Amino acid sequence: MLEEWKNKRAAKRIVPGDGTPLKRFRWWHHITGRKLGYVHAHGAAGRELTYAVDVRTGGEHPLAHLYVGGFQEATSRLPALFTVDGGSIHVALSSSGLKRFHFVDDAGQSHHLEPDARSAAGRRIALARRHPRADAVIAWISVILLIVGVGLNAVQIIEPIANIPPLVERFGHFESPIHLPLWLNVVLALGAAAATTERSLRLRHHWLLDSFGA
Structure with missing residues (x-):
């Protein structure tokens, strides 16, 4: 029932396209947050159709555009x-990029x-195909x-959360066994973000790990 409700809400967000042709991906689109992907599917008559989904995340309201035949x-x-x-095409964002x-x-x-x-993303997948061992290590x-x-x-x-006075009164004082220097915390944060x-x-997303890394 929840899935059906989500699908109905998603259907209400769809508006007809304007028929404009699909623009090719340019190097500066890495900066603007554009995502572009393709899928080949068989239509009702058995002929193969190419669908392209162009996701623009740079604006206030991120949009996904569906292209059929360009x-x-x-x-x-x-x-x-x-x-x-x-079938159906699903697109969703997380705080760190596309999760769906x-x-x-x-x-x-x-x-x-x-x-x-x-x-x-295309270059990352190409690397994985050319060098599967390096891909696994990364x-x-x-x-x-x-x-x-x-x-x-x-x-x-x-530690600072647990030492809020009401919690201290109930559970006692908590002291973290780990106190890292600022520079190491910064390095860890940068590593997690990378x-x-x-x-x-690679469209790998875990609700806890990747949300924290972002």
């Missing part, structure tokens, strides 16, 4: 759900959209940086 078919505020031949950029086919199978080859380093960042910072954050960015390029 022309704008529909636009939606995020989170977006576009119903297309063969998937095509769900009629059989219920979920597939990542293929990022544009010129985008950062992925593990990202997870370790996030776990260390979450663990060490969480222990330090608990790891979160790397994971977002």
